[in-house]
Amino acid sequence: MRSEPAAPPAVPGVLTSDEIVATARSIAVQQEESGAIPWFTPTGGVPGHVDAWNHVEAAMALTVAGLREPARRAYEWLRSVQRPDGSWPAKWVLGEVTEPGGESNHAAYIAVGVWHELLMTGDEAFARHMWPAVRRAVDFVLGLQTRRGEIIWIRHEDGAASDHALLTGCSSIYQSLRCAVALAEHLGEPEPEWELAADQLGHVVAAHPEAFADKSRWSMDWYYPVLSGPVRGAAAERRIAEQWDTFVVPGLGCRCVSDQPWVTAAESSELVMALDAAGDRERALELFATIQHLRHEDGSYWTGWQYENRRHFPGDRSTYTAAAIVLAADALEGTSPGARIFKEVAGRPLGPSDPADPEACGCYVVSTANPVRTRL
Numbered sequence: 001m002r003s004e005p006a007a008p009p010a011v012p013g014v015l016t017s018d019e020i021v022a023t024a025r026s027i028a029v030q031q032e033e034s035g036a037i038p039w040f041t042p043t044g045g046v047p048g049h050v051d052a053w054n055h056v057e058a059a060m061a062l063t064v065a066g067l068r069e070p071a072r073r074a075y076e077w078l079r080s081v082q083r084p085d086g087s088w089p090a091k092w093v094l095g096e097v098t099e100p101g102g103e104s105n106h107a108a109y110i111a112v113g114v115w116h117e118l119l120m121t122g123d124e125a126f127a128r129h130m131w132p133a134v135r136r137a138v139d140f141v142l143g144l145q146t147r148r149g150e151i152i153w154i155r156h157e158d159g160a161a162s163d164h165a166l167l168t169g170c171s172s173i174y175q176s177l178r179c180a181v182a183l184a185e186h187l188g189e190p191e192p193e194w195e196l197a198a199d200q201l202g203h204v205v206a207a208h209p210e211a212f213a214d215k216s217r218w219s220m221d222w223y224y225p226v227l228s229g230p231v232r233g234a235a236a237e238r239r240i241a242e243q244w245d246t247f248v249v250p251g252l253g254c255r256c257v258s259d260q261p262w263v264t265a266a267e268s269s270e271l272v273m274a275l276d277a278a279g280d281r282e283r284a285l286e287l288f289a290t291i292q293h294l295r296h297e298d299g300s301y302w303t304g305w306q307y308e309n310r311r312h313f314p315g316d317r318s319t320y321t322a323a324a325i326v327l328a329a330d331a332l333e334g335t336s337p338g339a340r341i342f343k344e345v346a347g348r349p350l351g352p353s354d355p356a357d358p359e360a361c362g363c364y365v366v367s368t369a370n371p372v373r374t375r376l
Contacts (some may be wrong), residue, residue: 005066006120009326009333014289020329022299024065027058027319031070034095035077040303040316049098052078052088052106053172054320056113061323063120064330064338072126075117078110079133086133086140087155100157104144105169107137108176112341115179118186119338131187138180141173142197147360149200150211167205167212171224174202175342175350178229182346200360202353205230208361217258219247219267227274227342229350236278247271252307253291262313264304265294269324273331277342277350281332288328294321301325 008017008024015023030041032050037058039048059074082088087102111134118127144152150165151173177198184191204211205225215221222243225231231239247255253263254271268291275284294302294312301321306313330339344350355363 005068006064006336008065009330009336009339011285011288011329011332014285014292015329019299020326021065021067023301023322024062024067024299024326026296026298026300026317027062027322028067028070030319031074032095035070035073035075036092036095037074037319038093039320040318042316046093048316048318049091049093051091051103053103053109054323056109057327058319058323060113060116060338061326063117064326064336068121071117075113075126075130079130082133082136084136085155086136086138090154101154102140103154103169104141104151105153105166105172105176108141108173108180110134110137111176111180111183115183115345116338116341118183119341120336122337124187127183128187131183131189134180134183138177138191138194141176142194145197145201146211147357148208148211149197149204149355149357149360150208151201153213164213165211166215167209168215168218168220168224170201170212171205171228171230174198174205174230175228175345177201178345178348178350179341185346196356199353199356202230203355203363204361206235206352207363219243219254219256219258219271222247223271223274226278227270229277229342230352232278232349232351235352236274237280240275240278240280248287249307251290252293252305253287256304260306261308262304262306263291264321265291265301266303266318266321266324269321269328272328273342276328276331284332288332291325 008020010017031037036050037055038050041047059071062071087107089097089100090103091099114127114130114134144161151170152161153166153169154162177194181195226236226239246258249263253268256262256264256267272284272288296317300317302312303316303318303321304313330336
């Protein structure tokens with residue numbers, strides 16, 4: 001049964017519901033006729049590319065703000081361009097594929113989007129309509145999982161997998177697999193192997209940094225294991241504390257990379273959600289208020305601010321940035337049916353996992369239910 005749209009979120013003292021809707025509308029006006037949502041649409045020139053991950057994030061934000069029609073157009077477009085192997089090209093520009101390789105985290109994120117849409121609308125018929133696409137996507141993703149548990153970043157056009165996994169991408173895939181498991185169970189088509197794959201992946205993200213390529217200059221590698229769930233509790237507090245001063249610029253926001261004087265609204269918003277998921281609501285609210293200096297008068301957001309040159313960089317107002325703002329506002333308000341999607345899935349908290357196959361990574365097992373240390 002479909003539910004009535006939830007009221008758009010507001011963050012008292014920071015953004016009103018009307019301002020959140022204006023931000024979502026800044027996404028909708030950039031949506032292409034096909035339903036695809038590019039990173040940005042400049043005044044003149046070639047628009048930014050489309051990728052499946054940021055496209056889904058934008059669709060989720062549209063639904064949160066009550067813009068259901070453009071959100072459904074976005075999901076229908078994504079379903080229509082899925083490839084037979086379950087993947088999507090890494091990039092399109094104006095409907096033309098510019099990077100054909102299939103990225104694992106891009107494919108997986110459809111599960112988060114469809115689960116979120118079901119939570120927000122209660123439209124089970126739509127979830128069933130999208131289910132085959134979700135199943136194909138997850139099958140593609142798990143075809144790139146190593147025995148240890150990490151998931152390789154990309155399968156190239158020639159069918160060869162790359163030689164490394166990404167911590168940010170695998171963290172996101174962990175949440176995606178949890179949503180895929182919940183969706184499968186809700187639709188009466190349980191996939192227990194997916195849950196085992198999620199357990200192994202979550203453990204590797206939390207406990208095996210050696211499994212991933214070194215991308216530590218990027219702030220996403222810092223906070224994404226917290227945002228997407230594999231790291232929570234005391235471990236999340238330690239992780240946030242260790243690099244807070246590296247990435248957070250007081251009064252401005254979160255850097256994109258550690259070695260450049262550039263804060264970005266999307267990374268700042270994701271860090272807001274990570275802090276909120278970790279229980280640090282006070283700093284989450286403070287950071288969310290801080291990044292409002294990047295808001296444009298029409299409700300869109302500048303992607304970033306280069307604070308040494310004192311200029312917006314790059315000079316665009318991106319849809320994925322607007323989407324992150326809307327989702328962060330919803331997480332902070334916490335009242336919509338989908339507001340807790342970074343905290344729990346189907347009533348089960350996101351959090352640390354015991355490895356499904358401890359022998360694969362040579363680990364001791366410390367069960368969260370029965371903390372007795374054993375070696376397999």
